[in-house]
Amino acid sequence: GESVGLHLPTLSVQEGDNSIINCAYSNSASDYFIWYKQESGKGPQFIIDIRSNMDKRQGQRVTVLLNKTVKHLSLQIAATQPGDSAVYFCAENGNTGNQFYFGTGTSLTVIP
Amino acid sequence: KAGVTQTPRYLIKTRGQQVTLSCSPISGHRSVSWYQQTPGQGLQFLFEYFSETQRNKGNFPGRFSGRQFSNSRSEMNVSTLELGDSALYLCASSPGQGRIAYNEQFFGPGTRLTVL
Numbered sequence: 001g002e003s004v005g006l007h008l009p010t011l012s013v014q015e016g017d018n019s020i021i022n023c024a025y026s027n028s029a030s031d032y033f034i035w036y037k038q039e040s041g042k043g044p045q046f047i048i049d050i051r052s053n054m055d056k057r058q059g060q061r062v063t064v065l066l067n068k069t070v071k072h073l074s075l076q077i078a079a080t081q082p083g084d085s086a087v088y089f090c091a092e093n094g095n096t097g098n099q100f101y102f103g104t105g106t107s108l109t110v111i112p
Numbered sequence: 113k114a115g116v117t118q119t120p121r122y123l124i125k126t127r128g129q130q131v132t133l134s135c136s137p138i139s140g141h142r143s144v145s146w147y148q149q150t151p152g153q154g155l156q157f158l159f160e161y162f163s164e165t166q167r168n169k170g171n172f173p174g175r176f177s178g179r180q181f182s183n184s185r186s187e188m189n190v191s192t193l194e195l196g197d198s199a200l201y202l203c204a205s206s207p208g209q210g211r212i213a214y215n216e217q218f219f220g221p222g223t224r225l226t227v228l
Contacts, residue, residue, distance in 0.1 A: 032214075034214050041221065042219075042221055043116070043202050043204070043218075043219025043220050043221055043222055044155070044202070045219070046214060046215050046217065049214060049215060089154065089155065091155075099157050099168055099170060100157060100214075101157075102154045102155035102156070103154055104151070104152070104153070104154035105154060
């Protein structure tokens with residue numbers, strides 16, 4: 001089956017610092033990846049996506065990097081704010097259409 | 113525009129019982145997907161419905177089933193509950209039509225099911 005894993009289950013950063021959350025995927029056929037943010041008591045929220053024909057994509061304060069050679073995905077959050085505290089997880093489509101495979105998540109805590 | 117709503121928010125059942133969870137998508141959205149979220153397995157896809165038809169299905173046993181009504185509201189049912197079914201069940205809606213536009217997919221807050 002698919003395997004989407006995160007290197008660190010928890011991450012603590014100081015407010016204002018940059019955060020980097022990593023994700024490893026196993027299916028080399030995956031061509032679409034998404035990062036989600038999930039706050040306590042809420043459902044996941046789409047943050048940013050990237051297709052396999054790209055190495056980098058930037059959003060508002062977030063950047064996703066894709067390294068297909070080592071099957072690694074990362075999410076960078078610039079100037080991390082207390083409101084960024086949440087669980088972040090990545091997902092890959094495994095080139096199977098509408099079914100996605102999700103990681104278990106990394107809990108980000110921002111220290112004021 | 114109202115978001116995705118799920119009822120009930122919390123549910124406690126005992127082994128062997130069955131349960132029905134409800135999801136009302138965002139107005140105008142025709143695709144509803146269901147997910148199971150547990151600490152150990154993370155988020156796992158159950159199934160997706162579009163226009164009252166199951167369009168995609170994940171790798172869950174037949175005890176998990178769903179349906180969608182003509183107003184796009186969806187229900188999922190779990191029969192013969194097991195302890196391992198304790199989880200947060202999330203539904204997500206999207207406009208639908210072709211492949212799911214994940215940047216237009218919105219999740220509800222989930223139903224927390226505890227099986228004793």
